[in-house]
Amino acid sequence: MPERSVPDSRSLLRRLRDTLAEPTGGQDRLDRITSLIADSMHTHVCSIYLFRDPETLELCATTGLNPESVHHTRMRLGEGLVGRVARTGTPVNTGDAPGAPGFRYMPETGEEIYSSFLGVPIQRVGEILGVLVVQSREAREFLEDEVYGLEVVAMVLAEMTELGAFTADHNGIGATHRFPVLFRGATGQEGAAEGRVWLHEPRVVVTNPVADDIEHEQKRLVEAVSGLQHQIDDMLSGSATMDKEQRQVLEAYRMLAHSRGWMRRMVEDIGLGLSAEAAVEKEQATTRSKLGQSSDAYLRERLHDFDDLSNRLLRLLTGQGRDTGAQLPENPILVARNIGPAELLDYGRVLKGVVLEEGSVGSHAAIVARALAIPLVIHAGRITTEALNGDPILVDGDNGIVHLRPEDSVTAAFRDKMAMAAEAQKRYADLRELPAEDQSGKVISLTMNAGLMADLPSLAGSGADGVGLFRTELQFLTRSRVPSRGELAALYKRVMDAAGGKQVQFRTLDIGSDKVLPYMKPQDEPNPAMGWRAIRVGLDKRGVLRMQLQALMRAADGRPLSVMFPFIATPEEFHAARAEALHMRDREAKIGRRVPETLRIGAMMETPSLAFAPDSFFAACDFISLGGNDLKQFFFAADRENERVRRRYDTLDTAFLSFISGIIARCDNAGTPLSFCGEDAGRPVEALTFAALGIRTLSMRPASIGPVKHLIRRANLDDLAQVIREAQDANVETVRPAVTRYLAGLH
Known part of the structure; x- marks a missing residue:
């Protein structure tokens, strides 16, 4: 050569x-x-x-x-x-x-x-x-x-x-990974945490960039690349259960690993004096520069594949990376580019917080973080490049801010904020056994959202009246295969047992959009949030829907059961899903199994279209839950995964509240119970406003129940309703200023 x-x-x-x-x-x-x-x-x-x-x-x-x-x-x-x-x-x-x-x-x-x-x-x-x-x-x-x-x-x-070789003596330029760094991301889950960095994919540090023995370094590279190729071949040999698309991805992966051009360039780099590790990193950096600025989505995806291959090769060469024997630090804060739900659950409640470079508010990681009640910051760009294992870190999930290696003054202020939040939670704990009753005597039912068995201990501790939303998709998302009916029935039974007689409203499988099962054929949809998802998948794949309904009924074992179907857009979809539930109940009875004492069947209203359905739809529903996150994004045509627009529109916008009031009126006329479920239900000001409009059940994360109950007990919903009507009559765009002035006058 x-x-x-x-x-x-x-x-x-x-x-x-x-x-x-x-x-x-x-x-x-x-x-x-x-x-x-x-x-x-x-x-x-x-x-x-x-x-x-x-x-x-x-x-x-x-x-x-x-x-x-x-x-x-x-x-x-x-x-x-x-x-x-x-x-x-x-x-x-x-x-x-x-x-x-x-x-x-x-x-x-x-x-x-x-x-x-x-x-x-x-x-x-x-x-x-x-x-x-x-x-x-x-x-x-x-x-x-x-x-x-x-x-x-x-x-x-x-x-x-x-490695810090150029740390300045006096001029202010210091070694990397030593200065405080502030990252402004986005809120994935509220809360605050202080701890130490634990990198999900630890950095590989090249300590020997210059080759002493060219032939030896080239031999090391050849052996490592061969090992990498064998790893991928082994993955392909076990791909018999994979679908066509998954196998094609692995084939593309193998093609990259066997690339002669990649190997030739790295061998040439070693010939110029680089070590094997430095040669791999040089080619990785060069490829990143070429492909990273491409507007072609396919090329950008190949860059992720190439990065993964290069990192695997570096771990083989250096022995660094995962499974190094390092122990989790005290109060670990997980830092990663992205992470799947199963991997995050493996860490469990030992984590104090999570920081991701990517992710979204509706991602699997965000759902699990909410279930684990730990703060999550997403879109913290380049933090995996800057952070090192063990670095002190502060996570402000409320504002989407991360302080890496913070100065003492920042840490002191942050600890003061955490102490104030802890003190407030103690005050809320005193309200645990008291009802959410306003000054006029109206009682609002506050329920919690859940998705894991780990959530259920919060039911008693939070003072929740029940579970207003149990997300059943997490059991599907965290597995490499479809769970069996028996496994689901056993899980749902444990959930109902843990609820201790309090009502649990199970939402059937809500997949699609940002929640894609690992064993599900991905759908290349231009707008997945409005595509093949939730009940649309259930009605097209009725075997899975029927299996889940059977599992729920067997878990109930004669107890009352509440089931609701997600993303209903037309009455026809609800009637078809309801018919499946009734058919499964009759079938269970026919084969001699105990059926639920009562079966309540409801719908999640997440599309504006359903608000204008015929009266017969409202009458047919045993209850309706407003899915606030989706309903708001479709009402304002603002994608909640898009940071540029998701906070652009106010929940207390007059038009949106008028829309909600119309739904409340229709449910009242039909005698159908209505609840509000979503992020806004757990924000005290928004929750109080919904209650003043006439919604009597709110479902939120457990940590929000105390603050919401505290505010409801101080307010008079009749007075606030009058304030809202006067603001609407004044043709304001949002009632927030009027509500804020009312709250300022409370004692």
Whole structure:
């Protein structure tokens, strides 16, 4: 295999390694490195720019430019040629730097005499740490081999930066993973927690970026790639139970692992002086730069596959990653790019909080976090790159904020907030046995949402009147196969036993949209929230619906049973589902099994269409539950998974409340009990407003019951209803200001 003609590549890397190993300060290392690179590349200038903060690059060392400009010259991300390299993650190579698009003249550096410019990103697995630049007086573009050689050098600098080799002595640029960092994400589950980071996929740290023995490193790489290929072949050999699409995914995975181009490039990188681990990371970073900016969804998905392959290969080479024997820290906060429900449940209640780079408010992880009553922050971009196991971390689920390695003042303020919340919960505990009765004598039933057996102990502790929504899909989402009827019946029986005679309203399987079963053929739908989901799946796949209904009836074993069907959009869907429930009851009776003493069959109203159904529909329902999350997103046409719009519209908008009032009136006329279930039911101001409109049952997470009950007991719902009517008559867009003024006057 021919070697690239990069000047003294191996020699330069070894000299760099020796320099980095010397017991000297970070600034001295940087200065000596720029001199070494300039000498080896035969250039007049070599400069290293590092990020001072996420938006600012700082000249940290140079050979050839004015020394006085070091630590004084700064530029914003995207500014000048250096900023362009940092923003795009791709090299800039020009023989006429002053004439290049975006050039920024910095007179303090004295660089105006240098025409040629080559800048490459100092990056590690997609994380750009800085920019390495060489410049010369003569006007020429650098050769392809010179560009490639400088990228190899930048790869080693990235690893050394990661390890803190350039921690500054006095200039304010410190090692990565040491400074406090604030992440602004989004709320997945309310609450606050303090603890230590536990990475679901621990970072692999390359401690030996330079090869001592080229042949040995290439042999290590070949053996590791072979092991990776065998792992994937084993996965495919056990794919007999997989459907066509799942097998195709694994086949694509195997094709990547057997890619000759990938292997050739890594072998060449080792030939230039990189260790096997550094060669893998270099190719991973290069591929990320190329595919990460693509608008093609298929290519972006392949990038995830390639990342996973590269990370597996790095774990094989280093022995780092999962199963290292490390113990969970005290008060662990799980940090991950994303995580499935089964994996999150494996951690259980030991976790104090969860932080995800991806995820959504309706994701499996969010559902499990709510069930475990632990705070969750989603969309905390790049936190897996910044966090290390054991780092102190504060999670503010109420505001979607994460403080990593916080300063003492931030920690003190956060602890004060947690103490105040704990004190409030103690006050609410005194209300546990009291009814949610307002000053006029109206009693509101407060029930809880649940989805796991782990939720049920909260029933007594929260003071809930029952379970207004038991999500049955979690038992399907956390398994690799469809659970049997017997398994479901046993689980539902334990739920009813744990409820101790209090009512539990079971919602049948609500899958589709953002809840896709691992063994279910994925549906490529342009708008899954409005696609094949919930009762639509149940009526098309009646075998699963019937099995679930049978399991519920056998679990009841003669006790009262309440079942509701999700995402009903037309009366016809409800009547068809209701007929299935009645048929299953009659069939159970026919084969001699005990049937429920009473069978209440209800509908979840999550689409505006159902509000305008004929009176016969309302009369046919034993109860109706307003699914507030979906109902609001369809009313305002604002996707609740889209952070740009999901908070854009106020729940106390006059139009939305008028719409809810119409539903209340129709249920009252039909004598059909109505409840409100969703995030807004657990927000005290919204909950009080719904109660004033006439909704007498609210279902929420257990931790919200105390605050909601506390506010209801202080208020007079008749007075608040009058305040709301007056605000509506005044043609305001939202009644929130009027409600807020009313609450301010309460004692």
